[in-house]
Amino acid sequence: MDAETLRGLQTPLKDRYKTDPEAAVITLAATGSLDGDGIACRVETGRALIEAGLHPATGGSGLQACSGDMLLEALVACAGVTLKAVATALEFNLSGGTVRAEGDLDFRGTLGVDKAAPVGFRAIRLTFALGTTETPERIALLHKLTERYCVVYQTIAGATPVETVITAAR
Numbered sequence: 001m002d003a004e005t006l007r008g009l010q011t012p013l014k015d016r017y018k019t020d021p022e023a024a025v026i027t028l029a030a031t032g033s034l035d036g037d038g039i040a041c042r043v044e045t046g047r048a049l050i051e052a053g054l055h056p057a058t059g060g061s062g063l064q065a066c067s068g069d070m071l072l073e074a075l076v077a078c079a080g081v082t083l084k085a086v087a088t089a090l091e092f093n094l095s096g097g098t099v100r101a102e103g104d105l106d107f108r109g110t111l112g113v114d115k116a117a118p119v120g121f122r123a124i125r126l127t128f129a130l131g132t133t134e135t136p137e138r139i140a141l142l143h144k145l146t147e148r149y150c151v152v153y154q155t156i157a158g159a160t161p162v163e164t165v166i167t168a169a170r
Contacts, residue, residue, distance in 0.1 A: 006088050040064055057107045068121070071156075072101040078152035079126055086145045092138060095131035102127075124156065 017024035032041040032052075039060075040053040052067050054060030080099040087094045103124040109117035128146075132139065147153055 001088055003089055003091050006085065055107070057105075058111055068103065068105060071121075072103055072124070075101045075124070075126060075150075075152045075156065079128075079146060079150045082150040082153075083128065083142065083146040086142055086149065090138070090142065090145075092142055093132050093134050097128060097130035097132075100127050100129075101125065126153065 030043060030045075032043045034041055036042055036051070038053065040051050043050045043052055050070070051064045052070065053064030055066040055068060056062045060066070076099045079101075083099070084094070086092070101124060103121040105121055106117045108114040109119040128143075130139070134142075147157075
């Protein structure tokens with residue numbers, strides 16, 4: 001896709017969202033099922049069913065998806081798509097590349113071994129290796145705009161509040 005095609009797709013959306021801001025607010029949802037055997041949650045992705053389970057560092061077999069890995073995968077997917085969209089809009093010379101996310105976890109926290117140990121990632125590193133001949137200034141602009149417009153990155157970096165409700169199903 002080139003910049004003109006992308007603008008052609010996005011301009012009517014941007015115009016609509018400027019005149020009707022509520023039209024831009026969409027609720028995304030994910031659903032999981034707890035009905036199976038074992039300690040697992042079956043998550044519907046819209047494309048496939050993924051069964052998430054315990055990471056081997058917490059007693060899992062390693063045969064099921066780890067939700068921590070899924071979080072990093074969502075970050076890679078969003079950052080990669082965002083970077084490609086920004087590169088297209090900027091007419092940035094991009095011949096390919098890779099996106100990688102790594103996160104450091106201390107499993108003592110989630111296992112309750114040490115109450116002072118954090119539960120969750122203590123650090124996440126997102127790296128891009130790009131095939132490009134662009135200048136350092138253009139690469140810096142791509143970097144800045146990718147961070148700015150990546151939904152998953154902004155959600156993690158901004159520590160979006162999460163509300164949890166548990167009810168008894170009847």
